[in-house]
Amino acid sequence: MKFSYDYIKSGNATCVLEMGKERFEFYPTFHSDALGDFVSYLASVHPLCKLSWKEGAFHKINGGITWETGTYLLRWELKRDFEDLEIKITEWQNPMIDRKGDSQLIRKVLEAKCNFNEFVLCVVKELDRVIKQRGILGYRQEWQGYTFPIDGFLDLKYACLYKKPFEITKKNNGTSLEAELNLLMEKMD
Template structure:
């Protein structure tokens, strides 16, 4: 399996997904938030990344590829597998007929690993502020990146301290020094 996401000119990205013998190329634009949608969708499939009542077995989101729309369907299967189905609506209208570009299963943790490597490559090339400039003023999904990277290394929930738990003024706090350590770009095992 292979996944890459590279920024290309202002507000455009080149994305490649390859599973087994099937390869898909997508060129999403800033009219949607493709990277944010993808990483938040993946987070919602991981019990360690979201609250228990927010865990999903399937998520659907769309990328605007002007004029096309690519609709992603991610579904958790048995034995740690993830089904990835991407349909394209060539005219950008999701009620019209579509063409399925890929409908394959892969190992879910392998997909997460590829996403984290891609996010690290984006940070390494553009930085956080540079990403915002390159992506037409939209922010890099930094907290999602940190959660996914932490999950890959520990298979546990991101360490969050809750002050005043179960009170109306509950306050969440994470360790900034740990977060800065996670941001250091290094190869995952």
């Protein structure tokens, strides 16, 4: 299994998802916060991602998320069932771009099951690579209107590394910058 989010430039990116022998490429654009929505969505279905200072910080996202990819909209739906994750990706014409096309045309791109923890780990390793390669401000500069999804990333990374929620609440109801920076710099194996 492989998840990559690369070639981030001028508000465009390439996302590659490999499952078994199948390879899928997607090209989200800056018209949607593709990576931010995806990370928040994944954190919303992860049982350990609660961001302890505010219960339910990642609200349950029902019905999936949508990426704009130019002439098409790409819909991601994730359903976790204990160790299994069902991933369903569908595509349809973007009515804002292709007004002459059939807006009801829906094409199933992927419907597969995989191990939930393996998928999350693949995503977290890729996010770790992206942020260390580009930086927080560098990501925003390339993605234009959206910032790197640092909150969801740190919560998912902590869950992968320590198998428990990220407990960062302090007496003053703030967060520990030191704990966040240490987690950010920690290596993923």
